Amino acid sequence: MTIKNKAYIAGIYEHPTRHAPDKSTAQLHAECAKGALEDAGLTKADVDGYFCAGDAPGGVMPMADYLGLKLRHLDSTETGGCSYIIALGHAAEAIAAGKCSVALITLAGKPRTGPMPPRAFGPEVDFEAAYGATTHNAYGMCAMRHMHEFGTTSEQLAWVKVAASHHAQYNPHAMLRDVVTVEDVINSPMISDPLHRLDCCVVSDGGGALVVTTPEIAKSLKRPLVRMTGHGESLKGPNGGRKLDLTYSAGVWSGPPAFAEAGVTPKDIKYASIYDSFTITVVVQLEDLGFCAKGDGGKFVADGNLISGVGKLPWNTDGGGLCNNHPINRGGITKIIEAVRQLRGEAHPKVQVPNCDLALVHGTGGLLGVRHAASTAILERV
């Protein structure tokens, strides 16, 4: 079964808050759900499928009950920050299979005002937990090896932040709105070698939601039409320590099926939302998705290729996780939201890609460098 053209993204909502000491996490989920349904022109009563991940308080049962949903399909796949790109694919599959007709996907959390939920460990716990793998040093190990094998430099990585900051200056909600230079990035304090403070994303409260529906329902609504044409997902880990290679991500497996299902190639993509937990994350994913050869990601970004209106591949035009927001340290859903804005022509005029009819959304979740998932979606304006 293909999902191609069988599911449409009818509603999007990005919570405007970046700091929510006065709200509960469930409340943020609900505000996002309400916002996305209103954007679609649908109501809660229309929802018959619900998708959430580990950030939903208590999981899918208490959250669906809190929202007052009557469901015939539910899914709570937990793959960190790319959970929502996987949820988008699973929602499309459920819709294509007739399991539901209006799917709601929500994300929300408050890492800025409260503690992060503790990380869940698996069977590796005794053999890894004591060594203190965090987002910073796990991605630092990837950057270190990428530099070693391909000669990638800190200056090249910095260009990813520079591009994000060029876009964020036009986003009134972005946490960081100052345009930065390569020097600003490499002169910022070293956090975990070789990643500097400005190689890292922001930490924000907030959330987002999506409404995914059938072609028939989408066409009955008064919104621009955006449909899914391809999807892929995969996982990568140390694999028993066998053939360890930190220079690539699970994107090498999630990208090809998504492109194949959509019947397009990287050259056809007009806009890319690519998860930017760190600058190195973007460089690795650009290579893994085929936007440049393996090892050439540093050169690709250093040519300004990610800057809208300047480069070959306009990317993360809301400022991304590096400058705009990173709700509950999970940037997957905001990548989908900005891609839909681009396809609708609703991005900020300063960063809107002209005639943007084909977009890619891609993200990773978990820890690149230890174990992570990746998911890719291809979206098209009808």
Added chain:
Amino acid sequence: MTDKPKYPAPVGNPETAHFWDAAKQGKFLIKRCTACREPHYFPRSICPVCFSDQTVWEESKGEGVIYSYSLMRKSPTGPYAIGYVTLDEGPSLLTNFVDCDLTALKIGQRVKVVFKPTDGAPLPFFTPVG
């Protein structure tokens, strides 16, 4: 108080108990599959390569090279360096580098295992040699 173990004790389970018993004797074990001959780490009862249940314990020399690393500059317990070591026997494993100048680590550098005490079984870490 300076001798107080700084690291959490392994919880242990029936599948890995032998690893921790050997660690108490200063031995560093890996698992090898007798069906496909491939070694792996961390230990599993069923081979992650061929899914055979014929896996056996094997003592490793505990020597290898740094595959990659990252020095976390600040943490509640001070700076620490995480990384992967590729053992001479083949498998790579996640560890911390200790008892050395953390700013002088290099990819490709030779390292060997050192056990550090906990309130339970000791934990394997790695330190540069030569």
